[in-house]
Amino acid sequence: MSESIMPIAVLFASIFTSNILLTNYLGMCSFLSVSKELKTSTGLGIAVIFVMATTTPLNWLVYQYLLIPFGLEYLRFIVFIIVIAAFVQLTEMTIERYSEGLYQSLGIFLPLITVNCAILGVSLFMVIREYTFLTSFLFGLGSGIGWFIAIIAMAGIRQKLKNAKVPAGLEGPGITLVIAGFMAMAFMGFTGMITLS
Amino acid sequence: MTKNQVRKTLMEPLGKNNPVFVQILGICSTLAVTNKLQNTLVMTLGVMFTAALSSWTISLLRNHIPSRIRMMVETMVIATYVIIVDIVLKAFYPEMWKQLGPYVGLIITNCIIMGRIEAFALQNKPTLSLIDGLASGLGYAYVLLAIAFIRELLGMGSIWGFRVLGSWWTNWSIMIMPPGGFFVLAIFIWVIRETIMKEAKNV
Numbered sequence: 296m297s298e299s300i301m302p303i304a305v306l307f308a309s310i311f312t313s314n315i316l317l318t319n320y321l322g323m324c325s326f327l328s329v330s331k332e333l334k335t336s337t338g339l340g341i342a343v344i345f346v347m348a349t350t351t352p353l354n355w356l357v358y359q360y361l362l363i364p365f366g367l368e369y370l371r372f373i374v375f376i377i378v379i380a381a382f383v384q385l386t387e388m389t390i391e392r393y394s395e396g397l398y399q400s401l402g403i404f405l406p407l408i409t410v411n412c413a414i415l416g417v418s419l420f421m422v423i424r425e426y427t428f429l430t431s432f433l434f435g436l437g438s439g440i441g442w443f444i445a446i447i448a449m450a451g452i453r454q455k456l457k458n459a460k461v462p463a464g465l466e467g468p469g470i471t472l473v474i475a476g477f478m479a480m481a482f483m484g485f486t487g488m489i490t491l492s
Numbered sequence: 493m494t495k496n497q498v499r500k501t502l503m504e505p506l507g508k509n510n511p512v513f514v515q516i517l518g519i520c521s522t523l524a525v526t527n528k529l530q531n532t533l534v535m536t537l538g539v540m541f542t543a544a545l546s547s548w549t550i551s552l553l554r555n556h557i558p559s560r561i562r563m564m565v566e567t568m569v570i571a572t573y574v575i576i577v578d579i580v581l582k583a584f585y586p587e588m589w590k591q592l593g594p595y596v597g598l599i600i601t602n603c604i605i606m607g608r609i610e611a612f613a614l615q616n617k618p619t620l621s622l623i624d625g626l627a628s629g630l631g632y633a634y635v636l637l638a639i640a641f642i643r644e645l646l647g648m649g650s651i652w653g654f655r656v657l658g659s660w661w662t663n664w665s666i667m668i669m670p671p672g673g674f675f676v677l678a679i680f681i682w683v684i685r686e687t688i689m690k691e692a693k694n695v
Contacts, residue, residue: 317670318670319524319670320519320520320521320523320524320670320673321520321521321524321598322520323519323520323523324516324517324518324519324520324603327516369575369578369579370575371597372571372574372575372578372597372600373568373571373572373575376567376571376600380564380567411601412520412521412598412601412602413520415597415598415600415601416594416598416601419593419594419597419598420593420594422594423593423594462682462686463685463686464681464682464683464684464685464686465678465681465682465685468516468681469678469681469682469685470678472674472675472677472678472681473674473675473678475674476671476672476673476674476675476678477671479669479670479671479674480666480671483669483670483671
């Protein structure tokens with residue numbers, strides 16, 4: 296399967312046609328809670344790109360060279376989570392070291408990256424779709440960029456929305472989901488350009 | 493542990509403290525499979541199983557886990573139960589397992605499970621935590637099953653794979669595609685917040 300898809304096509308497909316957030320609903324929790332502010336969203340988005348682009352090929356190596364030779368494929372959930380958690384810790388320390396302000400504004404959300412479904416999801420998709428090393432890197436990178444674009448767009452829209460009158464019951468998560476629905480429809484416009492599965 | 497306490501623990505997640513409506517937690521992994529009732533049922537059963545048993549396990553261990561590494565321990569416990577779900581599905585329902593793809597594994601990152609452990613199981617007795625996990629799983633399951641029911645009915649004219657709407661029905665294919673999930677959940681939250689939440693506020 297992996298031979299038939301060009302690696303670069305995977306990159307674009309994971310950004311547009313198979314956006315991890317808008318077509319697979321992954322990473323919704325942090326998406327809904329963080330997208331209130333553009334600045335925080337940018338920070339988290341970049342962190343997600345970094346973590347996805349690094350953990351996916353890393354998990355690929357672990358899966359191919361550790362889990363398969365020892366017949367431990369069923370342990371992949373636990374192993375992937377550990378790799379991801381270690382990397383998130385690294386990201387957290389890096390941000391804390393270089394950008395005090397960003398660290399403050401991201402606050403409790405950085406540890407939440409570990410339980411961000413999208414990160415683990417990308418690694419699991421990578422296993423199921425039998426990607427090569429290069430393809431998994433591009434897939435991770437593309438999915439991160441896709442998530443970034445989605446949260447930035449959402450944060451921009453939500454800032455404008457502050458001045459709008461929204462029915463009381465729809466305020467907050469409700470209206471965010473409606474917008475996400477429209478965004479998903481907009482992204483469906485890319486369907487057919489490249490297909491992934 | 494009084495009877496009243498059990499009742500409260502059991503009923504709250506089903507009603508005014510529903511994890512999906514109030515906290516909007518944990519929709520990540522399961523919303524993706526709500527385009528069919530069968531898939532949703534299997535996934536929510538998996539979530540219920542994992543939520544109940546991992547709450548119970550963590551509660552048993554709560555006095556022995558150093559608080560610095562508790563997140564890691566919690567994740568390991570959750571992952572263990574998810575692996576059990578995965579293996580059982582693969583062995584007995586390989587077709588279903590293939591359809592669900594990576595989503596079974598993603599139960600690990602379901603925020604509800606981790607959330608209940610953090611908020612409840614770390615402070616309460618094992619039996620009560622088991623009930624709490626189960627109730628949260630149930631509160632979660634019925635909402636998602638309702639969403640799946642609407643999506644499958646409107647999107648394919650069928651319920652549980654059987655066609656119930658006649659040939660006059662034109663399938664709303666948007667319903668079984670990703671945007672449908674967002675819209676149905678949004679409308680659900682809207683309706684619930686306008687009705688139940690308002691009542692709760694007035695009381």
